[in-house]
Amino acid sequence: MVEKIIHALIADDEPALAKYLQTKLATLWPELKIIALAPNGLEALRIIDDENPDIAFLDIKMPGLTGLEVAQRIDRKARLVFVTAYDQYAVDAFEHEAVDYLLKPVTDERLSKCITRLKQQLATNAAPPEISALLQKLASILPKQGEGFLRWIRASVGPNVRLIPAEEILYFQAADKYTAVITQDGEALIRLSIKELTDQLDPHQFWQVHRSTIVNVQQIASTTRDEAGHVLVKIKSHAQTLQVSRGYAHLFRQM
Amino acid sequence: MKTSDIGFNTWFEQANWPRSFVRTLLFNTFIAVFLWVIRFDHNFFHVLIVSHCIGLSIHGLFYLACHITVHQFNGRFWPLTMILATLLGSLFGFWLGAQIIGFDFQKAVLSGWRQFGSILLISLLFSAIISYLSYATSRIAQTEAAIQKERAERLANENKLTEARLQLLQAQVEPHFLFNTLANVTSLIDTQPDKARHMLEKFIEYLRATLARTREAESSLAKEIVLMRAYLDIIQIRMGSRLRYSIDIPSMFNNTNFPPMLLQPLVENAVKHGLEPKIEGGTLTISARNKNGRLQLSVEDDGLGFKGERSGGLGLVNVRERLAVLYNGKAKLTLEECSPCGTRATIELPTNG
Numbered sequence: 001m002v003e004k005i006i007h008a009l010i011a012d013d014e015p016a017l018a019k020y021l022q023t024k025l026a027t028l029w030p031e032l033k034i035i036a037l038a039p040n041g042l043e044a045l046r047i048i049d050d051e052n053p054d055i056a057f058l059d060i061k062m063p064g065l066t067g068l069e070v071a072q073r074i075d076r077k078a079r080l081v082f083v084t085a086y087d088q089y090a091v092d093a094f095e096h097e098a099v100d101y102l103l104k105p106v107t108d109e110r111l112s113k114c115i116t117r118l119k120q121q122l123a124t125n126a127a128p129p130e131i132s133a134l135l136q137k138l139a140s141i142l143p144k145q146g147e148g149f150l151r152w153i154r155a156s157v158g159p160n161v162r163l164i165p166a167e168e169i170l171y172f173q174a175a176d177k178y179t180a181v182i183t184q185d186g187e188a189l190i191r192l193s194i195k196e197l198t199d200q201l202d203p204h205q206f207w208q209v210h211r212s213t214i215v216n217v218q219q220i221a222s223t224t225r226d227e228a229g230h231v232l233v234k235i236k237s238h239a240q241t242l243q244v245s246r247g248y249a250h251l252f253r254q255m
Numbered sequence: 256m257k258t259s260d261i262g263f264n265t266w267f268e269q270a271n272w273p274r275s276f277v278r279t280l281l282f283n284t285f286i287a288v289f290l291w292v293i294r295f296d297h298n299f300f301h302v303l304i305v306s307h308c309i310g311l312s313i314h315g316l317f318y319l320a321c322h323i324t325v326h327q328f329n330g331r332f333w334p335l336t337m338i339l340a341t342l343l344g345s346l347f348g349f350w351l352g353a354q355i356i357g358f359d360f361q362k363a364v365l366s367g368w369r370q371f372g373s374i375l376l377i378s379l380l381f382s383a384i385i386s387y388l389s390y391a392t393s394r395i396a397q398t399e400a401a402i403q404k405e406r407a408e409r410l411a412n413e414n415k416l417t418e419a420r421l422q423l424l425q426a427q428v429e430p431h432f433l434f435n436t437l438a439n440v441t442s443l444i445d446t447q448p449d450k451a452r453h454m455l456e457k458f459i460e461y462l463r464a465t466l467a468r469t470r471e472a473e474s475s476l477a478k479e480i481v482l483m484r485a486y487l488d489i490i491q492i493r494m495g496s497r498l499r500y501s502i503d504i505p506s507m508f509n510n511t512n513f514p515p516m517l518l519q520p521l522v523e524n525a526v527k528h529g530l531e532p533k534i535e536g537g538t539l540t541i542s543a544r545n546k547n548g549r550l551q552l553s554v555e556d557d558g559l560g561f562k563g564e565r566s567g568g569l570g571l572v573n574v575r576e577r578l579a580v581l582y583n584g585k586a587k588l589t590l591e592e593c594s595p596c597g598t599r600a601t602i603e604l605p606t607n608g
Binding site: 014040167 | 450494531
């Protein structure tokens with residue numbers, strides 16, 4: 001009886017660590033065939049799609065796509081083992097039957113356990129388990145990028161693009177097609193409209209006080225009223241006072 | 256005056272009265288012997304009895320006077336009450352002694368006023384010595400206790416400082432960096448021992464420099480660069496050919512002061528957000544230049560930039576705050592996007608010349 005050859009992929013952006021796992025696997029599971037070492041998530045995804053390996057050892061933190069993102073996209077094509085050097089929050093969550101989780105540098109003992117488990121699962125000949133719910137849970141534990149409120153404003157100052165931290169902004173003022181970002185150091189222009197900005201800024205830090213004005217609450221010095229009864233906002237260490245339109249005047253009413 | 260008043264009170268409360276009673280008895284005997292030796296014509300037992308009478312009555316009155324001084328006057332006028340107690344004690348003791356040995360007190364005072372005067376003087380002198388000794392020893396004990404307390408407090412403070420330094424070190428040596436580096440060293444040991452050794456050496460260099468920095472408020476640009484070189488060498492082994500770096504610091508800045516922990520967050524950000532997540536990696540450049548007597552230090556990368564990067568930035572807020580405090584608003588940090596890609600962070604600060 002000829003046993004089916006088992007194929008595996010190792011994905012890790014740190015070459016030394018990928019090589020090390022390959023060497024360890026060669027010793028502990030000589031029948032396993034490593035088809036490729038992928039240096040990033042995109043490469044890993046491509047190889048899994050093209051070559052259909054039985055097992056994928058995926059580093060969590062990789063350029064291109066993270067290990068979890070690769071896992072979410074391959075749709076039960078391979079059995080998964082996640083590998084990482086350090087993730088203090090994730091370890092417990094990964095203690096799950098469906099996937100295994102190895103800490104780098106992996107020890108012989110731990111890797112042997114993982115191999116035994118994989119062999120058992122492969123012997124049943126069933127398809128890899130459904131783990132999308134688990135992956136979603138894991139993804140929520142790991143730190144994400146690109147979510148939350150704007151912390152930085154990318155604004156052009158002459159030929160340069162400046163990155164202005166949100167806490168340094170005094171206020172935003174609509175100006176034709178652009179919006180002016182006013183800081184202590186001066187003015188910069190961005191293409192986002194006041195409407196688009198209100199959706200992306202932290203509403204606790206930035207208040208819209210007028211159709212064309214958003215002010216940083218922390219930079220407000222005081223408020224006054226003019227003869228017509230309009231509320232005026234005075235900005236800290238800045239000459240400009242900003243008018244508050246009637247619709248937003250309730251924000252400044254006395255408590 | 257106020258402190259010595261309180262000092263008197265604590266002395267009175269802490270003084271060992273039974274011991275000082277025994278001391279008084281010894282002194283009385285000593286005085287008697289002394290007087291008997293210089294004036295052989297006296298009966299030694301008479302001298303001894305009179306001496307004890309005087310000494311003990313001074314002692315008693317002294318204690319009483321102390322008690323009154325502390326509780327009625329809250330420690331004020333203590334020199335006056337002490338002298339008064341001694342004088343009255345001497346007179347009373349002398350009278351008592353005279354009664355016991357059968358001397359006519361009045362006659363003795365009137366006929367031998369010179370002798371009486373000398374006894375009075377000696378009593379005063381010795382009681383002064385006794386009280387001074389008692390006072391001094393208790394003050395020494397109090398001072399020692401104070402020193403011990405201060406030492407304990409200083410030790411506690413030092414512990415706090417060490418703790419703070421360790422926390423600083425912890426903040427600097429990120430766990431992820433630590434574990435990843437060690438994982439790399441382990442994985443290289445068998446197959447590429449030279450590379451593993453090189454990495455460990457760099458890591459030790461990095462740890463040593465970091466540890467030294469947590470103990471200093473001031474650092475120099477040269478030292479910071481050494482640290483960053485070690486850091487980047489380690490990252491370079493980890494990332495392989497994906498990371499290239501260059502450092503260009505003109506020699507005029509060799510002795511320039513530079514605060515610790517300001518450069519590292521910029522370099523870390525460039526690696527973590529710019530180059531590590533970029534598939535093909537890239538180049539990191541640290542460069543310095545002189546701009547009208549000010550130091551302009553830039554960390555530039557051609558990585559992913561701040562595209563979509565909204566979290567993080569905490570390290571940069573700290574850098575900004577520290578610059579504001581250390582240079583009183585005369586330093587600044589600017590962040591720019593580079594073309595065609597990447598980020599440039601620039602610190603500008605006044606130099607020490």
